[in-house]
Amino acid sequence: MKVLGICGSPRLGGNTEYFINVALKELEERGIETEIVKLGEKEVKPCKGCYGCVKARKCTQQGDDFDEIFDKMLKADGIIVGSPVYNSSVTANIKALLDRAGFVSRWIANSMKEKSESYNWNGTAFSGKVAAPITVARRAGQNFAFAQLLLSLTVNDFIIVGSHYWNVGVAGKGGAVDAGNDEEGIGIMKHMAENMAHVLEKLRA
Numbered sequence: 001m002k003v004l005g006i007c008g009s010p011r012l013g014g015n016t017e018y019f020i021n022v023a024l025k026e027l028e029e030r031g032i033e034t035e036i037v038k039l040g041e042k043e044v045k046p047c048k049g050c051y052g053c054v055k056a057r058k059c060t061q062q063g064d065d066f067d068e069i070f071d072k073m074l075k076a077d078g079i080i081v082g083s084p085v086y087n088s089s090v091t092a093n094i095k096a097l098l099d100r101a102g103f104v105s106r107w108i109a110n111s112m113k114e115k116s117e118s119y120n121w122n123g124t125a126f127s128g129k130v131a132a133p134i135t136v137a138r139r140a141g142q143n144f145a146f147a148q149l150l151l152s153l154t155v156n157d158f159i160i161v162g163s164h165y166w167n168v169g170v171a172g173k174g175g176a177v178d179a180g181n182d183e184e185g186i187g188i189m190k191h192m193a194e195n196m197a198h199v200l201e202k203l204r205a
Contacts, residue, residue, distance in 0.1 A: 003027050003201050004076035006035040006069070008083035011038045013170035016177035017080045019189050023080055023134070026193035029116055032078075032200065037069055039093040044069065046092075047099040054107045059100055070101055074125060077204075078196055079158070081149055082134035084172070090142035090148050092158035098152045105191025108121065108127045124157045130199050131158035132192055136169040161199055 005020040024034040042065040052060030083090040133149030153198035169185035
C-alpha cells in the first residue's frame with residue numbers, strides 16, 4: 001500500500017509540509033509506503049476549461065508538471081492533501097491541481113451525455129481511494145479552506161478519513177515555521193494517519 005502526501009504550500013519546508021510529514025511518518029511506522037509531492041517545487045497551471053479531457057481521457061494541457069503528479073495520484077492507495085490558509089482559502093497551487101485532477105478523473109471513467117440525457121456516474125478514476133484533507137492557519141480561515149478540500153475530495157468519490165478533531169494545524173504567526181509547537185495538531189495528524197492505515201488495511205483484506 002502507498003499513501004501520497006501533496007503539499008499545496010508554495011513555501012518549502014513550511015508548516016503544512018511539517019504536518020503532512022507527521023502523518024506520513026505515522027503511516028510508515030505501520031508498514032505503508034509514502035511519498036510527498038511539494039507543489040512549491042512544481043508548476044501546475046490552472047484548468048482552462050477546454051473539455052479536451054472528455055475525448056482524450058487525459059489532460060490535454062501540456063508544458064507543466066501536472067501529468068507527473070496525476071500519475072502518482074492514480075497509483076496511490078491513499079492521498080493526503082494539505083494547504084496553508086491564504087485569505088481564508090486554499091492556495092492557488094493546490095486549487096489548480098485539484099481542479100484539473102478532478103475533471104480528468106471524471107472523464108476517464110465516464111462519457112459526456114447529450115443535454116437531454118441524465119448522468120448515472122460510473123464513479124471516477126479515484127473511486128475507492130482513501131483521502132484526508134489538512135489545512136494550516138495562524139488563526140482564522142480554517143473552516144472554509146478545509147471545506148474546499150473536503151468538497152473536492154468527496155465529489156471525486158474518495159473515501160474520507162478524519163480524526164478526533166478536524167485535520168487542522170495552528171502555526172505560522174508572523175510567518176514563523178513553528179508547527180512543531182502545536183502538540184494538539186500533531187496528535188490530530190497522527191490519529192488521522194492511524195485511521196487511514198486502518199481503513200486501507202480493511203479495504204485490502
